[in-house]
Amino acid sequence: MPETYRVARLPIRLRGFVAPDTGSQFEGYVEPGDYHVLEEKLGFPTPDVDYARLEVPTLGALDTWVCLRWRTQRYARLLDLDKPPPVARLTFSEEPLAIDEERLTSLLGAFRDFRYELDLARYPWVLPGIVLPLAPPAVNNCCTFVEALAVKAFADAHGSAFEWDARRHRQMMVASSEDYFSPVTAAVESGMAIPAPSPDVPPHPWTLVQGWRNQWRSGHTFLVVDHHAATDKVLMLESNSAYTLDGVGYRGIGNLRDKGLLPPARWWELEDVWTWRRVCATYLFRQQAWLKVRNRKLSGLENSTR
Numbered sequence: 001m002p003e004t005y006r007v008a009r010l011p012i013r014l015r016g017f018v019a020p021d022t023g024s025q026f027e028g029y030v031e032p033g034d035y036h037v038l039e040e041k042l043g044f045p046t047p048d049v050d051y052a053r054l055e056v057p058t059l060g061a062l063d064t065w066v067c068l069r070w071r072t073q074r075y076a077r078l079l080d081l082d083k084p085p086p087v088a089r090l091t092f093s094e095e096p097l098a099i100d101e102e103r104l105t106s107l108l109g110a111f112r113d114f115r116y117e118l119d120l121a122r123y124p125w126v127l128p129g130i131v132l133p134l135a136p137p138a139v140n141n142c143c144t145f146v147e148a149l150a151v152k153a154f155a156d157a158h159g160s161a162f163e164w165d166a167r168r169h170r171q172m173m174v175a176s177s178e179d180y181f182s183p184v185t186a187a188v189e190s191g192m193a194i195p196a197p198s199p200d201v202p203p204h205p206w207t208l209v210q211g212w213r214n215q216w217r218s219g220h221t222f223l224v225v226d227h228h229a230a231t232d233k234v235l236m237l238e239s240n241s242a243y244t245l246d247g248v249g250y251r252g253i254g255n256l257r258d259k260g261l262l263p264p265a266r267w268w269e270l271e272d273v274w275t276w277r278r279v280c281a282t283y284l285f286r287q288q289a290w291l292k293v294r295n296r297k298l299s300g301l302e303n304s305t306r
Helices: 100-107 142-163 165-170 182-189 276-283
Strands: 004-010 014-017 024-028 033-042 049-055 062-071 078-080 194-195 207-214 215-230 234-241 248-251 285-291
Touching: 004 062, 024 062, 033 276, 049 276, 062 100, 100 142, 142 165, 142 182, 142 215, 142 234, 165 182, 182 194, 182 207, 182 285, 207 276, 234 285
Parallel strands: none
Antiparallel strands: 004 033, 004 078, 014 024, 014 062, 033 049, 049 062, 194 285, 207 215, 207 285, 215 234, 234 248
16 A cells, blocks of 8 residues: 555644634644654644644744534544655666766856855856856856856757757746746757656655645746655755755755865765655645756765665
8 A cells, every 4th residue: 555644734824823722823734735743643632723833944843733623613634645745766868968967066066155145146147148247357146146057058069059049047047927937948849957846756766846835926947856765855955044054055954155065975864854745734835846967876875876
C-alpha cells in the first residue's frame, strides 16, 4: 500500500493559536491551502470542537493550532494523501537544447561576492538580446540571479540556437500581472526547460520554481539543484536576504562567499536544509520547470543510493 500523510485543507483563512484553545495567544493567520498535520485533538476539550496543530512555516514558531470545527460548522477538512513517489530522473541526453551541469557550476564563482538588493540589482555579464545594468556594485535579487545564471549557461552552450530577448527578460522579472509564473513560462518557451507534471510533484534536479506566499504577494524565484527523496530535503540555490543568506548561496547552508561553491557532502542530513513539504507550505502558489541539465554531479545524488 502507498505511504500516506495527513493534511488539513483550508478553504478559507483561519486564525492560528499557541494552544488548542481560541482563547489562547493568537499567532497569526493561516492562508487557504493544504498543511501537514502534526497533531490532532478531535472532540477536545468538548465534543463540540476539533483542533489540529499544523506545520505553517510562514509563522515564526513554524507551527500553530487551528480550529477545524465548531459544532456543525466545519472550517477545514482532514485528508490522508498518498506520498508522491520520487520523480524519474531524466537524462536529457536526446534534448538538443540541453546543457552539461558544468556549464552552470563553472559560472557560480562570478556570484560569490554578490549581495542581495531588491530594487537596484545588477548582472555579472551581458546577456543576449537585452541591455542590462552590470556590476559593480555586485548586487542582485532572486529573479536576476536565476536569469543571469541560466541564460548565460544556455546561451554559451548553444549560441544563436538559443534565443533570448527583452520580452523573455520581462517574464523573468514577473513584470506583468497577466502571468504570475512568468519565469517558469520563459524557461519553458525558450527551450531551457520542460514543464513539471504538477506544482506539487517533488522537484527534478535543476528545477526553476516561482513561488508566492500569498496571492499575489511575497514572490520568490529560485532553483532546486536536487531533491533527496528519503528525507524530502531540497538543495535550494538562490539569491536572498533571509535563511542564512545575504546574496547568493544555498538555503539553510550559507552564502557562496562563506561556504564555498560546492554544497556540503550529505547536505540532506543538515537540520536547517528545507524539505520540499516545507517549501510547498511556504509558497502556497507555485509552478516549476525542469531545466534541461545533463551529466549532473553537484548534489552528490545522481549515482548514489537515494
